[in-house]
Amino acid sequence: MKAFFALPIFGVTLTLMAYFLSGKLKEKFDFVIFNRVLVSAILIIAVLFIFNIDFETYNNGAKYISFFLGPSVVALGVFLYEKLEEVKRDLKIFLISVFVGGIVGIISVVLFLVLLNAPEIISRSLAAKSVTTPIAIEITKITEGIPEITAGIVIITGILGNAFGPVVLHKLGVKNKKAVGTALGTGAHGIGTARAFEISASAGTYSGLAMCFNGIITALLAPYILAWLLSFTQ
Amino acid sequence: MLKSLIYIFCFLFLGELIHYFLAIPIAGNIIGMLLIFLALFFKIIKLEDVKPASDFLVKYLVVFFIPYGVGLMVYANIIAAYWIPVSVAVILSTLLSIYVTGAIYQKLDKK
Numbered sequence: 322m323k324a325f326f327a328l329p330i331f332g333v334t335l336t337l338m339a340y341f342l343s344g345k346l347k348e349k350f351d352f353v354i355f356n357r358v359l360v361s362a363i364l365i366i367a368v369l370f371i372f373n374i375d376f377e378t379y380n381n382g383a384k385y386i387s388f389f390l391g392p393s394v395v396a397l398g399v400f401l402y403e404k405l406e407e408v409k410r411d412l413k414i415f416l417i418s419v420f421v422g423g424i425v426g427i428i429s430v431v432l433f434l435v436l437l438n439a440p441e442i443i444s445r446s447l448a449a450k451s452v453t454t455p456i457a458i459e460i461t462k463i464t465e466g467i468p469e470i471t472a473g474i475v476i477i478t479g480i481l482g483n484a485f486g487p488v489v490l491h492k493l494g495v496k497n498k499k500a501v502g503t504a505l506g507t508g509a510h511g512i513g514t515a516r517a518f519e520i521s522a523s524a525g526t527y528s529g530l531a532m533c534f535n536g537i538i539t540a541l542l543a544p545y546i547l548a549w550l551l552s553f554t555q
Numbered sequence: 556m557l558k559s560l561i562y563i564f565c566f567l568f569l570g571e572l573i574h575y576f577l578a579i580p581i582a583g584n585i586i587g588m589l590l591i592f593l594a595l596f597f598k599i600i601k602l603e604d605v606k607p608a609s610d611f612l613v614k615y616l617v618v619f620f621i622p623y624g625v626g627l628m629v630y631a632n633i634i635a636a637y638w639i640p641v642s643v644a645v646i647l648s649t650l651l652s653i654y655v656t657g658a659i660y661q662k663l664d665k666k
Contacts (some may be wrong), residue, residue, distance in 0.1 A: 332622075340618050358617050362624030369625070376629050383622035389612065390619045391584040392563045395570070396609035398588035399563075402595040403602065414663035422656025430648035437640035443633070450645060451652055454620040459582030470630050472623035474641070478649050486653045495657035497664055504657030508649050511616070531656070537589065544580040 326374045332382020339364040353484045356512060358454075358476050390455040397453070401533040407526050415503060415527065416534065422507040423535040426451040427543050431550045441551060446470040448547045449539050450478045453510040456536040460543050475510070482509020483516040498524045506531030559608035562600065566591040 325331070343360035369379055408415050427448055434444045446466030449457040454475045461471040486505050495501060502524030505513035510532045518525030570587025573579075594600045627634070634641060 336618070336621050340621060358621055358624050361621045362627070365621070365625045366628050369628070376626055379625065380622060383625065387619055387622040389615075391567050391587075392560075392608075393612040393616050393619055394582075394584040395563050395567045395587040395591055396612035396616075398566075398590070398592040399595065399602070399605050399609035400613050401588075402592050403606075411664070414660060417663065418656045418660040421659055422652050425655045426648055426652030429651050430644050433644035433647055434640055437643060439637050439640040439644070443637055443641060447641070447644070451649065453616075454623070455616065456582075456585060458620065458623060459584055463580050463582060467630055467633075469623055469626035470634065472620055473627035473630075473634070474645060476624060478645055481646060481649050482653055485650065489650050489654060490657045493654055493658070495654070495661050497657075497661040500657045500660035500664065503660050504653045507656040508653035513653075537585070540581055540585045 322372075323374075323378060326372065327378045327381045329382035329385060332379045333385055334382075335365055335368060335379070336361070336383055336386050339368075353480050353512075353516075356476060356480055359480070390458065394455045394459065397456075397533055397536070401530065404526055404530050404533075407523075408530055411499065415499075415530070418500070418503050419507050419531045419534045420538055422504065423451065423538045424542065424546070426508060426535075427539060427546050428550065431547060435550065435554055441554070442466060443470070444551065445547065447474055448543045450474050451508050451510065452536045452539045453532050456540055460540055463544050464547050476512070479509045479512025482513040486513060487516065487520065499527050502527035503531045507535045510535075556607045556611075559605045562605045563591070563608050563612070566594070 339361040342364060343357040346360055347355050347357060430447050430450055431444045434447065445464045446461055448464055449460035449471060454472055457471050457475045458468045461468045482505055486509055487501060490501050490504060498521050501520060502517040505517045506528030514525060514528040514532055517528030566587040567584055569590060571583030573586050574583035595602060
C-alpha cells in the first residue's frame with residue numbers, strides 16, 4: 322500500500338482536491354480562520370494520519386506542485402510592473418513606508434525571539450515571516466532555517482494581520498485608506514491584502530504592491546540583518 | 556499561454572544561473588522576478604507576451620505552497636516546544652510592523 326501512496330499522482334491529486342474542498346468551505350463559512358492554505362493543509366494532514374502515510378511519501382507527488390512556487394515568484398514581478406502605474410503619484414512615501422515597516426518587521430521578530438531565548442534555528446526560520454510565502458520560503462533556504470516552519474508561521478502572521486491589523490491601526494489613529502492598505506501588505510502579505518481589498522479597491526492595490534516590495538526588500542536585507550543580530554548572541 | 560510560460564521559465568532559469576554562478580545570498584526566483592520586472596520596465600519584453608501564464612500562476616499561488624504547510628507536521632514538535640516565544644514574537648512583530656508602516660505613510664501623506 323505504501324508503494325501505491327508513493328506514486329506522484331497521489332500527492333498531486335490529494336493536494337488539488339484539498340484545495341478545491343477548502344474553496345467550498347470558504348464559501349459556506351467566510352471567516353479568516355478558514356484560510357484556504359490552512360484548511361487544505363489540515364485536510365491533507367488528516368488523510369495522511371488516517372492512512373498512516375509519512376510526509377516524504379506524500380511529497381513524492383506534492384513536490385511537483387511546490388515546483389511551481391519558483392515560476393510564480395517570477396510572475397509576481399509581472400504583477401508588480403502592471404500595478405506600479407497605480408501608485409506612481411505616491412511612489413516616494415509608499416516606498417519609504419514599506420522599507421521602514423519591512424525592516425522593523427525583520428528586526429523585531431528576531432529580537433523578540435533572541436530575548437525570549439528561542440533557539441537560533443527558529444530565528445533563522447522566522448526572519449522573513451511578514452512576506453508572501455513563496456518568497457519567505459526562498460529566504461529561509463538562504464538563511465538556513467526550516468522552510469516548513471516558515472510556511473506555517475507566515476500563514477499565521479497573515480491571519481493575525483488580517484484579523485487584527487485594521488482594528489489596531491484604527492485604535493492608534495491610522496485612518497488613511499492607502500496607509501492601511503500599505504501597512505497590511507507590508508506586515509501580512511497576501512492574506513492582509515485580501516482584507517485590504519474589503520476596505521477599498523485602492524487599499525487592496527496598495528497592499529498587493531506593498532507585499533511585492535516588502536518581499537524584495539526582505540529578500541535583499543534579511544540575510545544580513547539576521548547575521549548581524551545573531552552575532553550579538555555568540 | 557505556452558509562449559508566456561516559456562518566458563517565465565527562461566527568466567527563472569536566468570535567475571537561478573546568476574544565483575549559482577555569482578553565489579549571492581538572493582534566491583534565483585527572486586532574481587528572476589527582479590529581471591522580468593526590469594525587462595518590462597525598459598520595454599525589452601512586452602506585457603502581453605508574459606501576462607497569460609503570469610496571471611495563471613499568481614491566481615493559483617496559494618496552491619503551490621500547500622505542500623510546505625503540510626510539511627509543518629514534521630516540525631510540529633519544535634514549534635510546540637517553543638510556542639510561547641514564537642507566539643509573543645510573531646504577534647508583537649506583526650502588529651508593530653503594520654503600525655509603523657501605516658503611521659509613516661499617513662504622516663508623510665499629509666504634507
